[in-house]
Amino acid sequence: MRIPCPYCGSRDSSEFSYSGDATLTRPTPDNADAMFDYVYLRDNPVGLHREYWYHAAGCHAWLKVTRNVSTHEVIEAVLAHDEAAS
Amino acid sequence: MRYSLTSLLRQTLTGHKGWTPQWRDAAPKAEYDIVIVGGGGHGLATAYYLAKEYGLTNIAVLEKSWIGSGNIGRNTTIIRSNYLLSENISLYELSLKLWEGLEQDFNYNAMVSQRGVLNLYHSDGQRDAYARRSNMMRLNGADSELLDKEGVRKLYPFLNFDAARFPIQGGLLQKRGGTVRHDAVAWGYARGASDRGVDVIQNCEVTGIDIVDGRAVGVQTSRGAIRAKKIGIAVAGSSSRVAAMAGMRLPIESHVLQAFVSEGLKPIIPGVITFGAGHFYISQSDKGGLVFGGDIDGYNSYAQRGNLPVVEDVCEGGMALMPAIGRARMLRNWGGLVDMSMDGSPIIDRTHIDGLYLNAGWCYGGFKATPGSGFVFAHLLARDEPHPAANRLLLDRFRSGHIVDEKGQGAQPNLH
Ligand SMILES: Cc1cc2nc3c(=O)[nH]c(=O)nc-3n(C[C@H](O)[C@H](O)[C@H](O)COP(=O)(O)OP(=O)(O)OC[C@H]3O[C@@H](n4cnc5c(N)ncnc54)[C@H](O)[C@@H]3O)c2cc1C
Numbered sequence: 196m197r198i199p200c201p202y203c204g205s206r207d208s209s210e211f212s213y214s215g216d217a218t219l220t221r222p223t224p225d226n227a228d229a230m231f232d233y234v235y236l237r238d239n240p241v242g243l244h245r246e247y248w249y250h251a252a253g254c255h256a257w258l259k260v261t262r263n264v265s266t267h268e269v270i271e272a273v274l275a276h277d278e279a280a281s
Numbered sequence: 282m283r284y285s286l287t288s289l290l291r292q293t294l295t296g297h298k299g300w301t302p303q304w305r306d307a308a309p310k311a312e313y314d315i316v317i318v319g320g321g322g323h324g325l326a327t328a329y330y331l332a333k334e335y336g337l338t339n340i341a342v343l344e345k346s347w348i349g350s351g352n353i354g355r356n357t358t359i360i361r362s363n364y365l366l367s368e369n370i371s372l373y374e375l376s377l378k379l380w381e382g383l384e385q386d387f388n389y390n391a392m393v394s395q396r397g398v399l400n401l402y403h404s405d406g407q408r409d410a411y412a413r414r415s416n417m418m419r420l421n422g423a424d425s426e427l428l429d430k431e432g433v434r435k436l437y438p439f440l441n442f443d444a445a446r447f448p449i450q451g452g453l454l455q456k457r458g459g460t461v462r463h464d465a466v467a468w469g470y471a472r473g474a475s476d477r478g479v480d481v482i483q484n485c486e487v488t489g490i491d492i493v494d495g496r497a498v499g500v501q502t503s504r505g506a507i508r509a510k511k512i513g514i515a516v517a518g519s520s521s522r523v524a525a526m527a528g529m530r531l532p533i534e535s536h537v538l539q540a541f542v543s544e545g546l547k548p549i550i551p552g553v554i555t556f557g558a559g560h561f562y563i564s565q566s567d568k569g570g571l572v573f574g575g576d577i578d579g580y581n582s583y584a585q586r587g588n589l590p591v592v593e594d595v596c597e598g599g600m601a602l603m604p605a606i607g608r609a610r611m612l613r614n615w616g617g618l619v620d621m622s623m624d625g626s627p628i629i630d631r632t633h634i635d636g637l638y639l640n641a642g643w644c645y646g647g648f649k650a651t652p653g654s655g656f657v658f659a660h661l662l663a664r665d666e667p668h669p670a671a672n673r674l675l676l677d678r679f680r681s682g683h684i685v686d687e688k689g690q691g692a693q694p695n696l697h
């Protein structure tokens with residue numbers, strides 16, 4: 196599995212560490228129900244999955260990667276920072 | 282047909298022509314008292330104990346493929362109860378006790394072999410952690426022994442004791458741990474359940490769960506609708522998908538775990554060894570193949586196959602621990618879908634939907650739990666209350682903060 200890092204180009208997935216579902220939004224701390232959802236519950240879908248990968252052995256950027264979890268095909272990787280800004 | 286020396290002799294004299302199929306390949310009926318979704322080890326064991334312990338036999342086990350095609354036939358066959366937390370030890374120790382009597386109980390040769398499980402330690406800190414674990418195990422009724430380096434050397438003289446980076450200081454030994462022939466476990470439970478009247482139905486995928494007024498009343502399947510008074514979900518890596526049919530989101534991610542087997546060799550490894558300084562564990566099957574594995578690949582996956590970095594990592598661990606392994610050729614490897622829970626421990630509970638019960642979150646270690654899991658899930662389904670050995674492995678523990686996190690990793694499934 197190779198991940199196309201916007202800075203470093205196509206790199207082996209073993210250079211990255213994985214941090215799961217990137218579609219979740221952190222709720223405000225006073226909303227206990229929403230916080231429980233955010234911390235513990237996952238859609239865990241088949242097919243396309245948006246997820247965080249951190250380029251630990253590269254540029255240290257956080258990426259949002261779109262990957263097909265049924266085939267391991269990596270579709271797209273963008274900087275999480277750019278997405279958050281837009 | 283009961284298996285015994287007499288039945289073997291009788292068949293031998295008649296040319297082995299009288300053996301009958303071991304279980305009925307049943308067709309679905311329109312309605313059951315209890316439907317179990319998933320014909321893996323846990324689903325089949327649940328049906329078996331429902332029939333045997335609770336006298337409930339109007340039961341179907343629905344398996345989307347053939348029984349034994351999931352993790353029950355893909356795991357590396359290790360059984361043990363060497364956990365740290367009492368919530369887990371009580372279940373896994375119940376399970377280990379059931380393994381000890383299983384073959385007599387279900388009259389089937391599952392090759393239960395208590396050859397000992399040894400976890401190596403390589404630092405003072407790790408020794409202290411294992412001493413603590415060993416004490417916890419004893420406090421909770423499991424057996425354990427802390428070995429020093431010479432103790433380990435007596436068992437396994439060929440290990441790389443004085444490796445510059447990770448010298449072996451000793452190990453935590455559970456003598457009652459060992460290995461079991463995994464697919465025979467599926468067949469033994471299927472046969473035992475089927476003999477008592479349970480329908481084991483293969484090639485029957487559950488595609489929907491029917492809910493009326495907050496109550497689960499049946500399932501839609503690839504072989505038609507089936508009504509049920511109670512529905513138990515035991516689908517391991519597919520837990521989130523099946524729960525989603527009832528509108529539920531679970532504290533679970535599906536990941537892939539790989540296993541490896543070498544060519545057949547003469548006996549070299551009498552027990553099970555785990556490397557404490559990396560992700561590697563190994564045993565030798567009775568056919569002679571070295572059976573080994575390591576960590577999960579570490580990302581969400583439904584692919585039932587892994588990638589090369591883990592292959593490399595596992596082989597490096599093997600070489601670090603026992604360099605002799607470098608002379609053996611790897612024959613095959615494969616992957617299975619594991620249901621990684623948010624605290625690394627299983628969930629056996631009712632759901633908020635009446636009549637719908639969940640057995641999930643087994644991570645990479647649910648084979649050893651098969652008899653125990655089936656036993657306590659049967660109790661839950663029959664009595665509508667958790668079995669005492671599993672009454673802290675409930676679904677709402679994540680909300681209430683009573684998580685059961687052996688490693689203290691937090692809600693990060695790929696780190697458990
Ligand atoms: C490579 C590997 C090594 C492992 N090694 C060990 C080990 O050494 N020791 C240990 O204790 N554990 C080990 N495990 C974990 C253990 O195998 C699992 O935790 C355990 O087998 C899961 O329970 P099960 O047997 O019921 O699962 P499975 O056998 O996977 O059963 C689930 C069944 O549900 C079926 N299913 C899914 N969706 C549907 C549907 N919609 N309708 C109908 N049926 C459905 C599947 O086809 C499957 O047969 C390992 C796992 C893997 C992958």
Ligand SMILES: [Zn+2]
Nearest residue numbers: 200203253254
């Ligand atoms: Zn990069």
